[in-house]
Amino acid sequence: MWKFSVRRILIMIPQIILLSILIFILAKMMPGDALSGMVDPNVSPERLEELRESLGWNDPWYVQYGDWVGGVVQGDLGQSFRFKMPVSEIVGQRIINTFWLSLATLIFTYLIAIPLGITSGRYNDSLLDQAITSYTYIGFATPLFIFALVMLWVFGFMLGWFPTSGSVSPGLEPGTFEYVMSKIYHLILPAIAMALITTVNTVQYLRSEIIDTKQKDFIITARAKGASESRVYNRHILRNSLLPLAAFFGFEITGLIGGTIFVENIFGYPGMGQLFLESITLRDYSVVTAVTLLFGIAAILGALLSDIILSLVDPRIRIK
Amino acid sequence: MSEKLLEVKNLKTSFRIKDDYYAAVDDVSLSVNKNEVLAIVGESGCGKSALAFSIMGLHNRAKIEGNIMFKNQDIANISPAKLNKLRGNNMGMIFQDPLTALNPLMEIGDQIGEALLLHNKDLSKEKRKDKVIQLLTKVGIPRPEHVYEQFPHELSGGMRQRVVIATAIANEPELLIADEPTTALDVTIQSQILDLIKELKDDMDAGIIMITHDLGVVAEMADRVAVMYAGQIVEVSDVYTLFESPLHPYTRSLFNSVPNTAEAQSKLHVIQGIVPSLQKLPREGCRFSARIPWVEESAHEEHPELHEVSPGHFVRCTCYKHFNFPDSSKEEQQHGIS
Ligand SMILES: Nc1ncnc2c1ncn2[C@@H]1O[C@H](COP(=O)(O)OP(=O)(O)OP(=O)(O)O)[C@@H](O)[C@H]1O
Ligand SMILES: [Mg+2]
Numbered sequence: 001m002w003k004f005s006v007r008r009i010l011i012m013i014p015q016i017i018l019l020s021i022l023i024f025i026l027a028k029m030m031p032g033d034a035l036s037g038m039v040d041p042n043v044s045p046e047r048l049e050e051l052r053e054s055l056g057w058n059d060p061w062y063v064q065y066g067d068w069v070g071g072v073v074q075g076d077l078g079q080s081f082r083f084k085m086p087v088s089e090i091v092g093q094r095i096i097n098t099f100w101l102s103l104a105t106l107i108f109t110y111l112i113a114i115p116l117g118i119t120s121g122r123y124n125d126s127l128l129d130q131a132i133t134s135y136t137y138i139g140f141a142t143p144l145f146i147f148a149l150v151m152l153w154v155f156g157f158m159l160g161w162f163p164t165s166g167s168v169s170p171g172l173e174p175g176t177f178e179y180v181m182s183k184i185y186h187l188i189l190p191a192i193a194m195a196l197i198t199t200v201n202t203v204q205y206l207r208s209e210i211i212d213t214k215q216k217d218f219i220i221t222a223r224a225k226g227a228s229e230s231r232v233y234n235r236h237i238l239r240n241s242l243l244p245l246a247a248f249f250g251f252e253i254t255g256l257i258g259g260t261i262f263v264e265n266i267f268g269y270p271g272m273g274q275l276f277l278e279s280i281t282l283r284d285y286s287v288v289t290a291v292t293l294l295f296g297i298a299a300i301l302g303a304l305l306s307d308i309i310l311s312l313v314d315p316r317i318r319i320k
Numbered sequence: 321m322s323e324k325l326l327e328v329k330n331l332k333t334s335f336r337i338k339d340d341y342y343a344a345v346d347d348v349s350l351s352v353n354k355n356e357v358l359a360i361v362g363e364s365g366c367g368k369s370a371l372a373f374s375i376m377g378l379h380n381r382a383k384i385e386g387n388i389m390f391k392n393q394d395i396a397n398i399s400p401a402k403l404n405k406l407r408g409n410n411m412g413m414i415f416q417d418p419l420t421a422l423n424p425l426m427e428i429g430d431q432i433g434e435a436l437l438l439h440n441k442d443l444s445k446e447k448r449k450d451k452v453i454q455l456l457t458k459v460g461i462p463r464p465e466h467v468y469e470q471f472p473h474e475l476s477g478g479m480r481q482r483v484v485i486a487t488a489i490a491n492e493p494e495l496l497i498a499d500e501p502t503t504a505l506d507v508t509i510q511s512q513i514l515d516l517i518k519e520l521k522d523d524m525d526a527g528i529i530m531i532t533h534d535l536g537v538v539a540e541m542a543d544r545v546a547v548m549y550a551g552q553i554v555e556v557s558d559v560y561t562l563f564e565s566p567l568h569p570y571t572r573s574l575f576n577s578v579p580n581t582a583e584a585q586s587k588l589h590v591i592q593g594i595v596p597s598l599q600k601l602p603r604e605g606c607r608f609s610a611r612i613p614w615v616e617e618s619a620h621e622e623h624p625e626l627h628e629v630s631p632g633h634f635v636r637c638t639c640y641k642h643f644n645f646p647d648s649s650k651e652e653q654q655h656g657i658s
Contacts, residue, residue: 217420220378224415225435225487226408229400235434240425315471316424 004311012300019296020072024065027289072293078286082279087290090275095294097167098271101194101264102256104187108195109252113202114242120203121210121241122233132203139200144193145262151193152266162189165268190267194259201255205248209241216240246309253302257295325527326352326375326495331386331396333367333374335598341383342598344370346551348386349626352495352527359530359538359559361574362548365597368531369416371548372497375529376413377403390495409439411495412488416503416531418481422472428483429468432456435490455486459516478509485513489520496520497529502537514541535574539563544632547571550607553626557633567629567640570608606637616642 052058059067071078077087120132156164163169167186172179213219214237222236260273268274272291279287311317331348334341344367352358360368373379375388377395388396390411395403415421423431432452436443443451449468456464459482472480481501488496498517502510514537521528530541538545538559546556547570555568566572602610606620624637 217415217417218423220373221415221421221431221484221487222423222434223378224376224407224413226404226406226438227434228404231438236423236426240423243425314425316473 005308008304008307008311012304015300016297019300020069020293021065023289023292023296024068025061027285027292028061028064068289072290077290077293080279080284080287082282082284082287087287090287091272091290091294094271094275097269098260098264098273100183101187101191101260101269101271102253104184104191105194105198105256105259106252108191109199109202112195112199113206116199117203117206118210118238121207121214122237124207124211129207133207136200136203139197142197144197144259145266147197148190148193148263148266151189155189156267162186167270186269190263190269193267194256194263198252198255198259202245202248202252206241206245209244210237213237213241243310243314246313247306249306249309250299250303251306253305254299257298323354324351325354325356325391326350326529327387327389328375329387329389331371331374331384331388333370333379334383334385336381336383337599342601343603344382344551344598345374348548348551348553350546350553350556352529354494354527355521355525356543357521357528357530357541359532359542359545360548361531361533361535361538361545363533363574366548367551368548369499370551372413372499372529372531375497376407376411378413405439408435408488408493409491410493411497412491412493414481414485414488414496414498414501416499416501418477418484418505421484422480424472426471427468428456428470428472428475432483432487432490435487439491451490452486455490456483458489459483459486460512461486478505478513481505481509481513482516485516489524492524493526494524495527495529497531499531500533501530502534503532517541547574550601552607552636553634554608554636555634556626557630561630561633567633567635568608568637569612569640606639608637609639612639 068078075088077091079085080087080090083090116132116135120129123129152164155161163186167183168179169182169186172182219232219236222232227235257273260271261276262273263269264271264273265277272294275287276291276295279285279291328348328350331345332343333345334343336342346367348371350358360371362368370379370382374382374384374396377398384396386396387394390406395406422428429449429452432455433448436448436451453464453468456467461467461479461482467475467479467483472483475483485501488498496517501517502513505513517528517530518541520526528541530537532538542559544556544558545562546553547562547568548554549570555562555566555571562571563575566575601607605622606624609617609620619639619642621638626634626636627638628634
């Protein structure tokens with residue numbers, strides 16, 4: 001178990017290094033920089049050039065990369081031109097917001113996917129299954145940002161059931177019960193909107209896992225032992241079909257990252273996704289690179305987590 | 321005559337393919353007594369497993385017609401709850417493929433223990449474990465305590481087949497259906513497994529249906545033999561009669577197509593063609609006629625039936641009378657047998 005986890009964690013190191021190089025090069029290739037975005041006619045081009053030189057932006061890329069990585073390792077993600085403060089400080093609160101939003105979305109994703117997938121797989125080709133499958137097709141076909149807009153409009157503006165922006169009501173003291181409740185209240189609508197769309201992958205995956213497991217030989221063995229149909233489902237089919245969902249978890253995380261970018265912007269939710277888009281528009285590249293790097297690391301961690309979960313629960317790859 | 325344990329009457333098992341039903345088992349009648357081994361032989365795809373599954377009620381979406389009388393109770397038309405009381409308890413089945421017959425995520429001990437648990441709720445956990453260890457020992461698994469906690473992927477094919485057998489016999493069934501229990505295994509393990517099944521028969525007075533296409537197994541194990549072709553029984557008799565004087569051309573081809581060392585293996589007596597797929601099965605007349613085209617049509621019955629040629633020896637169709645199975649390879653060529 002430990003050997004496996006350590007080995008698996010070691011694999012991450014080259015992954016992360018490669019990721020950081022890629023991100024760095026892409027960032028350098030983007031047109032313009034934070035200074036060219038400054039529309040201050042009083043600053044002369046010579047002065048800009050001086051600034052660039054002093055910031056080290058004229059050095060070869062690997063020198064710049066070395067400086068950047070050196071900083072990142074020490075928690076210095078650079079300086080935001082827009083906020084005029086360290087990127088790490090800007091990211092700090094938002095990463096927590098995005099974490100909660102993602103967690104809530106994950107919970108809703110599974111709350112929706114597991115009962116639907118199970119029903120659809122167990123009674124496949126029934127009317128119920130057809131209804132669920134139709135939902136998944138609609139989910140596949142609907143762009144998340146349009147769906148999120150509709151949800152916001154209906155439940156936020158028309159019905160007024162949920163707040164339409166922010167992550168917490170202003171004026172509340174952090175740590176109080178009201179504060180926590182307000183945070184949750186702000187989470188629910190974006191999380192559900194995202195979950196309803198992203199869950200369709202999981203529903204389909206679970207459905208096909210169950211249909212697949214249903215016709216395995218060991219299911220027949222269980223029936224031949226005299227197990228009732230409900231026992232066959234709960235003890236044999238479900239357990240064996242839910243397990244692969246753990247392997248699906250890493251994929252889920254990647255989907256979430258893409259999702260938060262849309263959803264946070266639409267719901268005005270101050271998280272990493274919103275920061276990401278804003279920073280791109282304003283060419284605040286030190287923030288963009290930092291956020292991209294963090295997204296990438298989250299995806300790698302998600303894959304790691306799903307591998308470790310799988311190694312814990314699947315005896316076939318469990319290392320004793 | 322000893323006591324009749326199982327009597328199958330006019331069983332027809334049909335699978336739905338697209339919009340039609342096709343019978344994989346067609347009008348099969350057979351019986352098994354206590355302490356008797358009935359062997360069912362026939363080439364791949366002739367419906368042996370489909371027959372076994374029908375008896376155990378394991379077909380999911382098949383149409384089952386006819387009667388399956390188990391101890392004078394028709395189990396073809398019985399509630400699932402009642403059937404579940406019999407399955408794994410009064411009747412057990414050993415499956416064809418030991419590699420897939422076990423749940424990959426369940427410990428061996430739990431899989432065998434499940435059969436005990438389902439039919440004896442009062443058995444304490446400790447007693448159940450003891451019984452499982454006993455069963456593992458009985459089927460010849462070394463270090464049973466260790467294997468108890470292992471998962472299927474940690475065991476070899478032979479060991480897994482033993483586990484499957486231990487599961488099937490956990491509750492000392494009166495009827496044991498063994499679907500090619502040894503095909504997946506190598507020869508030495510094969511004979512151990514057969515010995516084990518024989519032992520069970522003698523110990524428990526069980527009736528056994530032994531499905532195989534290995535005539536060696538038949539000779540060693542069987543009291544009676546039913547030969548299946550294309551979903552039907554074409555010949556049935558006691559094992560001596562069948563080996564001495566096989567009548568149906570298909571049975572005779574089976575015997576001749578077993579390579580024996582004396583008659584060089586280069587001259588295998590195999591009848592042309594293969595068993596047709598389910599949808600292409602001939603449904604009228606003698607199903608075997610297409611594979612013996614040199615026998616004239618008038619030799620076949622229009623609706624071939626089983627005829628009792630001597631007490632307990634039944635043959636389907638009348639074509640056997642006109643069929644001259646070549647004994648020498650010369651004639652063989654004349655008749656166009658490849
Ligand atoms: N569930 C099913 N649905 C449709 N057709 C089936 C099904 N099960 C079996 N068949 C068909 O029924 C026929 C008989 O199959 P069966 O498995 O009984 O053969 P078998 O005699 O056991 O062969 P083998 O020696 O290879 O095990 C085959 O043509 C097979 O394709
Ligand atoms: Mg078979």
